[in-house]
Amino acid sequence: AQSVTQPDIHITVSEGASxxxxxxxxxxxxxxxxxxxxxxxxxxxxxxKYFSGDTLVQGIKGFEAEFKRSQSSFNLRKPSVHWSDAxxxxxxxxxxxxxxxxxxxxxxxxxxx
Amino acid sequence: xxxxxxxxxxxxxxxxxxxxxxxxxxxxxxxxxxxxxxLGQGPEFLTYFQNEAQLDKSGLPSDRFFAERPEGSVSTLKxxxxxxxxxAVYLCASSPTGRGRETQYFGPGTRLLVL
Numbered sequence: 461a462q463s464v465t466q467p468d469i470h471i472t473v474s475e476g477a478s479x480x481x482x483x484x485x486x487x488x489x490x491x492x493x494x495x496x497x498x499x500x501x502x503x504x505x506x507x508x509k510y511f512s513g514d515t516l517v518q519g520i521k522g523f524e525a526e527f528k529r530s531q532s533s534f535n536l537r538k539p540s541v542h543w544s545d546a547x548x549x550x551x552x553x554x555x556x557x558x559x560x561x562x563x564x565x566x567x568x569x570x571x572x573x
Numbered sequence: 574x575x576x577x578x579x580x581x582x583x584x585x586x587x588x589x590x591x592x593x594x595x596x597x598x599x600x601x602x603x604x605x606x607x608x609x610x611x612l613g614q615g616p617e618f619l620t621y622f623q624n625e626a627q628l629d630k631s632g633l634p635s636d637r638f639f640a641e642r643p644e645g646s647v648s649t650l651k652x653x654x655x656x657x658x659x660x661a662v663y664l665c666a667s668s669p670t671g672r673g674r675e676t677q678y679f680g681p682g683t684r685l686l687v688l
Contacts, residue, residue, distance in 0.1 A: 464615075492674050503577070503664065503679035504616070511674040550615050559604065559671045560629060563615030 462487045464551050466564035474572050475543055481536040481567050483551030493534040494552040494561065495525055504550065510534065521545070546571045575599070577680035579665050585686045586655045594650045594683045596665030602678075604671025605648050607640055608664040610682070616664055622648060623671050655687045 465484045473479055485491055492511040496504040508519025515527040525536045534551060548568050552561040578597045586592050598605050604623050608616035609632075618632040624645035633640070637655075642648040652659055662684050666677040 494676075496679075501681065503681045504666075505679075506676050509674070509676065552615075554674075556674075559621055559668075560606065560618040560632070561608075561616075561677065562618070563608075565613075565615050 462491075462553055462555070462558075462562045464553050464562055464564035466549075466551055466567050468567045469565070470568045470570065472570040472572060473541055476540050479536075479538045479541050479545070479569070481549050481551075481569070483534045483536065483564060484532050485534060485551070485553045486532065487553050487555060489555050492554045492556070493525075493527060494554070495519065495523070495534075495536050496550045496552060496563075498548045498550065498566075500547075507536070507549075541569075541571055543571045543573070545569060577665055577667055577678055579663075579680040579683050581683060582681065583684050583686075585688065587688055588656060590655050591651065591653045592655055592685065594652075594663050594685070596648045596650070596667075596680060598646065598648070598665070598667030599678055600646075602667035602669055603645075604668045604675075605642055606666040606668075606677060607648070607650050608666065609634075610662040610664055612661070619650070619663075621671070652685075655685075657687050660685055660687045 463486045494509045495507040510527045548566045552563045554561045607619040610616045621629040622642040637653045639651045662682040664682045666679045668675040
């Protein structure tokens with residue numbers, strides 16, 4: 461069975477500070493990994509995805525994530541957060557021939573001035 | 574171009590009522606997905622269509638839930654005899670072909686409250 465764990469329910473960071481959101485996955489084959497962001501009342505927007513190749517992937521809005529197979533992790537990072545980054549962040553896993561996504565429970569990000 | 578749209582955006586139902594939730598995917602997208610997002614949780618897969626064929630309905634929680642996509646475009650998720658535990662946001666997503674590495678584009682969701 462596939463699963464995603466996001467250990468941090470809520471993170472608060474100061475504007476301009478760096479950010480790392482953790483994601484651990486369980487998947488029986490080569491995973492496809494995704495980070496989505498959800499603002500209040502909005503649908504999910506894709507930040508970035510990994511399915512092969514370079515393990516460091518760049519996304520929109522200055523986000524990046526690193527796939528570490530040995531640690532079953534796909535952590536999301538941003539060097540300097542902006543107030544507009546406040547939202548809920550979801551990590552998800554899928555795979556070849558497995559079209560459905562399995563999501564984590566999300567991490568809510570609060571930005572303080 | 575237009576994204577995925579869903580209607581209604583909000584729905585209040587009395588326990589026992591039937592409801593129908595509509596999803597308009599991005600034009601030309603072959604695959605369509607339904608997810609259920611309970612309060613404070615991540616989305617959970619319900620069902621998946623490729624064109625008009627429902628290829629996976631393993632996530633539907635009971636036989637009260639039924640989804641269709643008769644012409645391979647618009648989809649409807651129907652919940653019969655609604656119960657309070659059905660209260661959630663129902664998200665629809667579409668993708669060009671449905672291959673696992675593709676981006677799924679999500680609609681804004683329908684928030685269902687069952688009283």
